[in-house]
Amino acid sequence: MASDALTELWPAAGVRARAGDLELRWIDDDLLVQLAELAGRGVHDPATMPFYTPWTRGTAEQVARSVLTYQWAVRQNVGQKLTLEFAVLSKGVVVGSQGASGSDWPVLREVETGSWLGLEYQGHGIGSRMRALMLHLLFEGLGADHVTSGAFDDNVRSNAVSRKVGYEFDGIARVAREGAAGTVNRYRMSRERWLEVRDRHVELLGAPVELEGVERFRAQLEQPHD
Secondary structure, eight states: OOOHHHHHHOGGGGOEEEETTEEEEEOOHHHHHHHHHHHHTOSSOTTOOOSSSOTTOSOHHHHHHHHHHHHHHHTTOOSSEEEEEEEEEETTEEEEEEEEEEEOHHHHOEEEEEEEEOGGGTTSSHHHHHHHHHHHIIIIITOOSEEEEEEETTOHHHHHHHHHTTOEEEEEEEEEETTEEEEEEEEEEEHHHHHHHHHHHHHHHOSOEEEESHHHHHHHHHSOOO
């Protein structure tokens, strides 16, 4: 839990979203160590690569350090370049990460989400619920106008989750992946689409959504930046 002094100076540290036994919580150093160790135990089948950057390649220690260095680097990115990263907790246990990032937030109010789950927690419906919880935070809590996502066409589970929570197909992109061309399916959810599927998410989450620390963080985002 972030201290009051920290959240006063850095409001993002106080942002939390909960729905029943599922929680998105700002990643402090204690949670970060747990998250890094989880990633080191495996995130996907080694024969595949679901990420643009192959940060999951290497030994358990190398993967864990990749998580540490990435999260330490992005903490400062709040404002014009909004980067918000959360640990995902299920029944109080760290099971993965859920993030969102986008440029010129005060003008565009658009972010792209990204997430991962530890291998041992996949296949239990957590992926869909944590994505639904993030969408609630972004649209209802922060006032997003558009939220996008993407998944390689061979990442069956991620594509299925995007469709399940109500994203609409938004074309494809071709990108380099480990020295070969890959195809990414793009997805988009507008505010209008969110209002259409919002009630579906209540059933998916199985509990009312509680947001914490959002008002102070949103006020920071609305402040002009040089």
